[in-house]
Amino acid sequence: MxxxxxxxxxxxxxxxxxxxxxxxxxxxxxxxxxxxxxxxxxxxxxxxxxxxxxxxxxxxxxxxxxxxxxxxxxxxxxxxxxxxxxxxxxxxxxxxxxxxxxxxxxxxxxxxxxxxxxxxxxxxxxxxxxxxxxxxxxxxxxxxxxDSEHSALFQLLKGHRRREVRRLLLTASGGPFRKRPAESFARITPEEALKHPRWRMGAKITVDSATLMNKGLEVIEAHYLFGIPYSRIEVLIHPESIVHSLVEFRDGSLLAQLALPDMRLPIAYALSYPERLPLPYPRLDLTRSGPLTFEIPDLEKFPCLALAYEAGKSGGFWPVALNAANEVAVEAFLSRRLGFHLIPSLIRETLSRLSFSGKPGNLEEILAADRRARELAYDLVERLCLR
Ligand SMILES: NC(=O)c1ccc[n+]([C@@H]2O[C@H](COP(=O)([O-])OP(=O)(O)OC[C@H]3O[C@@H](n4cnc5c(N)ncnc54)[C@H](OP(=O)(O)O)[C@@H]3O)[C@@H](O)[C@H]2O)c1
Structure with missing residues (x-):
């Protein structure tokens, strides 16, 4: 118990x-x-x-x-x-x-x-x-x-040495706007952004999935969880959300974890770890799942992913500022004060106006950096009227 x-x-x-x-x-x-x-x-x-x-x-x-x-x-x-x-x-x-x-x-x-x-x-x-x-x-x-991707990686890495790992491949559904032309992003409404094609989640992560910031945050999460450098963490768009992530080993083997997109699986695995529970939920039938497809993410259309990589690689307080600016941007978008297409601009602009030195030594320092970035981002939403 x-x-x-x-x-x-x-x-x-x-x-x-x-x-x-x-x-x-x-x-x-x-x-x-x-x-x-x-x-x-x-x-x-x-x-x-x-x-x-x-x-x-x-x-x-x-x-x-x-x-x-x-x-x-x-x-x-x-x-x-x-x-x-x-x-x-x-x-x-x-x-x-x-x-x-x-x-x-x-x-x-x-x-x-x-x-x-x-x-x-x-x-x-x-x-x-x-x-x-x-x-x-x-x-x-x-x-x-x-997180389903990190649960997948955690399962795939079990029993392997880090030096045997060549790359982590995080999969992403690509969100609801994968095929929508970037020119029409200014017209995206919160209602449209909140309709995720595969997962039913809270509002913030659903918007993050639509901008690909969610995947960017997950790249940083994977870096800390598994101790793998950013240069060896990659993102693959996989719209079917059946393969939850993959690990490529140095011998060329690629291992993947597959399941229906159902958060109860990774939740149950974390609750019962190291045991697996006999879960009573629908199961993946590969003969009915249809083709599984993979694409490279379009960083020009979805610049948030590139911003997250940059912040992650810079380390120190930069991921704190990235997260703060993103939280402000998502909130402003959901309350119709910021256009969807301006979410990455607001984050980029906020980061460009900040400077930091050193690394966070305690919670207070993180909260102080978060406040600085948040105030700047709020100010940019109000002052620049980014609509
Ligand atoms: N949803 C998913 O499928 C999924 C998958 C992977 C990872 N995640 C991650 O899991 C986390 C939760 O996501 P979610 O989709 O479950 O979010 P959610 O549906 O919005 O739920 C958030 C929860 O946090 C509480 N909360 C919000 N602000 C708080 C505050 N300031 N202090 C204390 N509690 C607060 C909310 O309480 P109220 O209900 O009272 O507002 C609610 O219980 C996120 O970090 C997300 O990225 C989610």
Whole structure:
């Protein structure tokens, strides 16, 4: 029986984590759940899974959540409560499924407490990669990837030495605008960007998938998770989303992991690792899947991927600034203040106006760099009226 804390339980990954838990009640027990503002769903989940603690990040919603739940469930609110939940002494595994930089502080807290973290929150590794590597070296903590591509790579690399690896090949669906002419990108609406052809995910990652920034963040995530230089991490567009990633070894062998696009698989693998569970979900039938196709990404049409490589290679605070500018750009696009075609311009412009020296030594330094980049990006959205 594993005891779980699910941070971001009301989100897409959080809800699917609870589906896996529900399918294997003899394996998993829920100790804690958290959300930012969706107190109604959080209360429903708490009544169903009976955790010991629930945390709502927005403090003003505490009274409503408290009233909705019986006394034996402890209700807490705010950032500090979230960090304490992440490091709960009784948690065996912490599922980090908050979206954006907000997931970094509780993820760091869990790792610093020596926890095993099932990591969906890629922004934590993108912004805190160096710091996280240091904590992993110092504590008996570990990260199990939840992102489907990184789960694939993790499975493929098992039992192999790093020096035998020639390349990591991260697959990407290409998003909804792969075939749309770039000239029409200015007319893309949030509704169109939120219709992903293969995966049903939260709004932020869905927009990131449409710009290919998601793949860029994943390249940085893969670099930190697997210790492979950027020059040996490549992206392949694979619209069918059946091959979740590949590893090329030095002898020329290419290993791939295949499955239907269903996040419950990589989530379940991280929850039950090193065991594989007999999952009751639909399975891939290769005789019915149709042809599997692969293309090189078009970096001119989707410059966010190139921006992410650049920031990743520069290291230090650059991935923090990239992530901050991207979060601002996506939010501005979703609230119709920024055209889709201007998302990469806003990020590039923000980065060009910043300068950094050194590497992030602690969380405060990361948060300070994030604030600087965010303020600049907000300012650019407002001042330049980039529409
Ligand atoms: N969805 C996928 O299939 C998928 C696949 C691979 C990786 N990921 C990664 O997993 C993470 C979560 O993605 P998602 O699609 O599940 O996102 P989502 O559906 O938007 O859910 C985000 C979760 O985080 C909570 N949250 C948001 N802001 C917060 C804050 N400031 N403090 C505390 N909690 C906060 C939300 O609470 P409320 O509901 O109250 O807002 C919700 O529970 C992202 O980093 C994403 O890149 C997702």
């Amino acid at each position: 594993k005891t779980l804390v699910v941070l971001g339980s009301t989100g897409s990954v959080g809800r699917q984590t609870l589906e896996v838990v529900e399918a294997f009640p003899e394996r998993f027990r829920v100790l804690g759940l958290s959300a930012a503002s969706n107190w109604k769903l959080l209360a429903e989940q708490a009544l169903r899974f009976r955790p010991r603690v629930v945390v709502i990040q927005q403090e003003d919603l505490y009274p409503r959540l408290r009233e909705a739940l019986p006394r034996e469930i402890e209700v807490r609110a705010g950032d500090r409560a979230l960090r304490e939940l992440a490091a709960h002494p009784e948690a065996d595994l912490v599922v980090s499924a908050i979206v954006g930089l907000a997931g970094l502080p509780p993820t760091l807290e869990a790792l610093s407490a020596g926890k095993t973290v099932a990591l969906a929150n890629k922004e934590a590794l993108v912004t805190g990669g160096e710091l996280i590597l240091r904590i992993l070296r110092e504590k008996r903590a570990r990260i199990l990837p939840v």
